[in-house]
Amino acid sequence: MKAVEAEPEEAGLLKRLGPGLVTGAADDDPSGIATYSQVGAQFGYALTWTMLFSLPLMIAIQEISGRIGCVTGRGIAENLRRHYSPWLVRTIVVLLLVANTINIGADLGAMGAAMRLLIGGDQRLYTVVFGVVCVLAEVFISYANYARTLKWLTVVLFAYVAVVFSVHLPWQQALSATFVPRIALNSAGAMALVAVLGTTISPYLFFWQSSLEVQERMRRGVEPGCLSPETAAPQLKRIRTDTMVGMCISNVIAVFIIYATAATLHAKGITTIQTSAQAAEALRPIAGPLTFVIFATGIIGTGLLAVPVLAGSSAYALAETFRWREGLDQKLEKAKWFYGAIAVSTLVGVALNFTKLDPVKALYWSAVVNGVLAAPVMAVIMLIAGNEQIMQELKLRGAIRVMGWLATLVMVVASVAFFVL
Structure with a gap:
């Protein structure tokens, strides 16, 4: 049975970080690592600038998602249910559930493959174990401890920084490509750009951060912002800081993954990587066993962080x-359906690894669903955040509103390009 425990005081910036930090870290899941590895292997450093391009867009839409949860005291799906057509929310949630479950299966499979590369053994057995561990952690660890665990688990992302410093990197070339955009005017370059945007700006992250802000508000004993707008400023400031830190860490790590694979795989003529485990295995003869171990261990660590976020956002x-009844702070017997959704989506993800479904094709279709889903969900989020009836005095205004709509427009273009290409 899950007990509710008081969280010890954390000092300084760390205390202000939570949903945004975990959301940003979860964005660098094994599926994301595979995408960034492929970009680095195929194009070298040429597309690294896309991570800087997407950063302000990510920050804007994730901060807006967090604001909705903080101000209304409800997640995105509940606001949709209360204020929009039932068919809209049900369609979006079904698509989200399908994409998340496929993504969970791919991530768990990548974790199992990484463990097999590290110590040998049965990949499928490891996949099952990781799936069960993720479910048990979400169901039986108290929310205060679980939130802290996820927060500290983000440290594993810095494994990819270590990878870069363990190989020879032409820093001038890498930094030039990062800060000076070079657009590849061909279908492969455009497709890679769409893939990066689809991997980086994903619907499950919107739902997770919004719902977790509701959870954080309850844990901190703070009223929804719309009930006391005069005291909401500190909470909105915390959300902005939290989101900026989380998204910056996410994209910096993505840059380092591209750097690492560009400096090793691309430099040696290896230009096709379909999974994160393949990227790790390809590094072993080129960059040495230490780099391989760090890369593979990072896949497992990021998966342990991302799979619960994917399952949690669905639930x-x-x-x-x-x-x-919902919430990671609820006891099992009081929120059986909520925890059941976490268990079912995770275990169905495990089961996908025992079918004939090609994991690469599964990820492709997951990307298709996310591509279809991202732009309309972002548009709905912007409508909610700008609706005075919902947000009252704290409805979205100014620069962040402009950035939110710009992010939505970019994802519309990316979605169209995905299908055209």
Whole structure:
């Protein structure tokens, strides 16, 4: 049984970080690592600038998602259910559930493959173990301890910084490509750009951060912002800081993954990587066993962080849609449907690894669903955040509103390009 425990005081900036930090770190999941590895292997450093380009867009839409949870005291799905057509919320939640479950399966499979590369053994057995561990952690560890665990687990991302410093990197060339955009005017370059945007700006992150802000508000004993707008400023400032730190860490790590694979795989003529485990294995003869071990261990660590976020975002969306009792601070017997959704989505993800479904094709279709879903969900988020009836005095205004709509427009263009290409 999950006990509710008081969280010890954390000092300084760390205390202000939470949903945004974990959301940003979860964005660099094994599937994301595979995408960034492929970009580095195929194009070298040429597309590194895309991570800087996407950063302000990520920050804007994730901060807006967090604001919705903080101000209304409800997640995105519940706001949709209360204020928009039932068919809209159900369609979005079903698509989210499909994409998340496929992504969970791919991430767990990548974790199992990475463990097999490290110590040998049965990849499928490791996949099952990782899936069960993720479910048990979400269900039985108290929210205070679980939130702290996820927060500290973000440290594993810096494994990819270590990888870069363990290989020879032409820093002038890498930094030039990072800060000076070079657009590849061909279908492969455009497709890679779409893939990066689709991997970086994903719908499950919107739902997770919004719902977790509701959870954080309850944990801190703070009223929804719309009930006391005069005291909401500190909470909105915390969300902005938290989101900026989380998204910056996410994209900096993505840059280092591109650097690492560009300096090793691309430099040796290896230009095709389909999974994160393949990227790790390809590094071994080129960059040495230490680099391989760090890279593979990072895949497992990021998966342990990302899989619960994927399953949790599905559970929150379903609970808000069907009015189930929800929250990682709830005891199992009081939120059976919520925890059941976490368990089912994770275990179905495990089961996908025992079918004939090609994991690369599964990720492709997951990207298709996310591509279809991202732009309309972002548009709905912007409508919610700008609706005075919902947000009252704290409705979205100014520069962040402009950035939110710009991010939405970019994802519309990316989605169209995905299907055209």
